[in-house]
Amino acid sequence: METKLSFKDLINSDTPVLVDFYADWCGPCRMMPPILDKVKKSFGDGLNIIKIDVDKNQQAAAAYGIRSIPTLILFQNGEIKWQQAGVPQAAQLEQVIREKATV
Numbered sequence: 001m002e003t004k005l006s007f008k009d010l011i012n013s014d015t016p017v018l019v020d021f022y023a024d025w026c027g028p029c030r031m032m033p034p035i036l037d038k039v040k041k042s043f044g045d046g047l048n049i050i051k052i053d054v055d056k057n058q059q060a061a062a063a064y065g066i067r068s069i070p071t072l073i074l075f076q077n078g079e080i081k082w083q084q085a086g087v088p089q090a091a092q093l094e095q096v097i098r099e100k101a102t103v
Contacts (some may be wrong), residue, residue: 003073016101017048021071029070038090
């Protein structure tokens with residue numbers, strides 16, 4: 001049986017967590033899945049990626065001051081290591097993760 005971790009548990013883990021704040025109606029947000037897939041393949045189990053729909057999770061979006069989407073936030077051990085709005089290239093994102101987190 002799979003245990004579902006809470007958002008707080010996930011971001012407090014040793015494993016870096018990349019959070020994609022998005023909305024279904026957002027055009028640029030639709031460009032993220034193939035980029036995130038590439039990044040996930042590069043890091044495998046060394047990185048968790050979760051997507052948070054800002055329309056369904058307004059409290060989470062407000063808590064992190066999300067004003068434009070997509071916004072990516074990299075967490076590790078409960079700390080924000082990096083945050084950026086917009087659509088990065090996969091290679092740029094991989095480089096940031098290697099620089100900012102312990103993977």
